[in-house]
Amino acid sequence: MASSMRALVLTCMLLAPWLTAGTAASYREDARQAATPGRQRGSFFGNGFKSMRTRRELPSADEPDNTPMPAAGDASDLPTCLLCVCLTGSVYCEEVNPDMTAVPTVPKKTAYLYARFNKIRKINTKDFAEIVTLKRIDLTGNLISEIEDGAFAKLPLLEELSLADNRLVRLPMLPGKLMSFNANNNFLKTKGVKATAFKKLTGLVYLYLADNEIEAVPQIPETVRTLHLQNNNITDINIDTFCRSNDTYYLRPNLSEVRLDGNPVILSKYPDSFMCMKVLPIGRYR
16 A cells, blocks of 8 residues: 555656646747737638738749730721821821831721822732722822722722822723822823723713823713813824714813813814813814
8 A cells, every 4th residue: 555655656746847848838839829819720810811911912023923914905906007197087198208118007997098109019909998988099109000900999988089190001990989080190001091991980070191191082971070181192082082973962061171282183173073062172273
């Protein structure tokens, strides 16, 4: 009995320091966690605090930022006016530097295009295919020597077209609603200007074909008021050029200005050719 009591006392003496140290360590850990909110292991606040801090952290300067950017618009939907001045419905591309050698891309709702005094050499069918709102095109003073047939075919509203001061040897098919057409100072000859080139232009009022190499007067629509054919190679006209040989009562009241000066033709040789007109052409009479 006495020996058992001595063994128990000895055991308690050995375990007491270990139990005391463990209790103190546990107390210090609890006190540290209580003094720092949001640090309890496995607690809601602890995880929430960590997540919030993570969301606010920004990538360092040396790390790539892979944050997805918002989708941008399609560049093909934007008008290309990098070399031109684009105003409401009008585009001005005159004397562009660096040299402009092709028809510029312009907004689809353009009504008036001025691309004068550049170095455009050719007009393709696709150049105006999608700009159906065009009413006026001025390509004066370029180097255009070729125009594909159909280049102006899809322009139902086109009323004014100037191709003056270029290098054309033939005319393309022209849209039916033209009111004014200017092809002065080119290299046009009769074989490049069909006799019926203007026949279907029933709204044509102003026709300028001066300073070319045309040998004969093409058929002129009834609506034309001003006709310039000066400084060509026209050597002959007849009664059917402006009037009608089978209709002595036929009149052309609209045709008020005809210039044939600078041509070899002597107009006084053809007195009957102007009977239907209210004014005589300007040109050589002797």
